[in-house]
Amino acid sequence: MQLIDIGANLTHDSFDHDRDQVMARARAAGVVQMIVTGASREHSPMALDLARAHPGELFATAGVHPHHASEYTAECDAEMRALHAHPEVVAVGETGLDYFRDFSPRPAQRKAFERQLEIAVDTGKPLFLHQRDAHADFVAIMKDFEGRIGPAVVHCFTGSRAELFDCIDHDWHIGITGWLCDERRGKHLREIVGNIPANRLMVETDAPYLLPRSLDPMPKDRRNEPMFLSHIVEELARDRGEDVAVTAANATDTTRAFFRLPGAG
Structure with a gap:
């Protein structure tokens, strides 16, 4: 089973002491490639540096x-535009709207989102999107760019049936995380x-976020790692009524086509 993790925050400081071991454990669990999320001015260049250090495995x-x-x-x-000149950067984002926490004012969120959609228009790269409690505004802004942007994935989808x-x-594509494994929030x-x-x-x-709550045993440090992707896929396959190998193969094929990734070495 070959898996691709489309959202791993490997630049997070919790991985600073054992990043190589984290990657080794992921490989052993069948995760052959990973997309390292760049989500700020500080961490987007770091994501590129990691991808350049691990060609063909990290993007x-x-x-x-x-x-x-x-x-x-x-x-x-x-x-951001300078970073997108590098082929190792395979998508624009993480960008979108988050009205759940409102850590930035909503007008600033909408403006930043629109500016990054313009980068997607100019580069032709796919979009890696975030949306929480902002579905109506999110859809309205995306509609303004309809016909000009390429493929988009709504990362870490947690919304309702209607939103799905x-x-x-x-x-749009849908990214499923270990939120699925949360008996409190993921039942729907x-x-x-x-x-x-x-x-x-x-x-x-x-x-390192969203550790699947159905893991047994739980890691002592409660840190999520890419090696747990196989557990998420097993749960996802069960909920879809599919064989795990089918779910894994389809997700991997879809991911390679979306991000234009080469085959794993």
């Missing part, structure tokens, strides 16, 4: 998460993931 996104939207200045835009069908109707996801077309479904850990 990067470059963007500014809505939490950091206030930092999206003209200088920041120039920095809205995303599918817009032909278990009931709707079977509706995601195989050619629109991708998988991710969002490590």
Whole structure:
């Protein structure tokens, strides 16, 4: 079983002491490639550096998460565009809207989102998107760019059935994380993931966040790692009524096509 983690925050400082071992454990668990999330002015260049250090295995996104939207200045835009000149950067983002935490004012979030959608228009790269409690504004902004942007994935989807069908109707891809494994918050996801077309479904850990709560035993440090992607895929396959190998193969094929990744070495 070959898996690709489309959202691993490997630049996070919790990995500073054992990043190589984390990658080795991921390989041993069948994770053959990973997309390192770039979500700020600080971490997007770090994601690129990691990808360049591990060619063919790690790739990067470059963007500014809505939490950091206030930092999206003209200088920041120039920095993001410079990062996207590198082939190792395979998607624009993480970008979008987050009205759940509102760490940046909503007008700043919308402006930063629009600026990054312009980068996607100019580069032709796919979009790695974040949306939480902002579905209506998110869809409205995306509609303004309809016909000009390429493929998009709504990363770490946690929304409702109606939101899922809205995303599918817009032909967006869906990223599923260990949120699915949370008996408190993920029950509704278990009931709707079977509706995601195989050619629109991708998988991710969002490590070190969103440790699957159904892991047994739990890691002592409670840190999520890419090696747990196989556990998420097993749960996802069960909820879709599929063989694990089928879910894994379809997600990997979809991911390679979406990000234009080479085969694993």
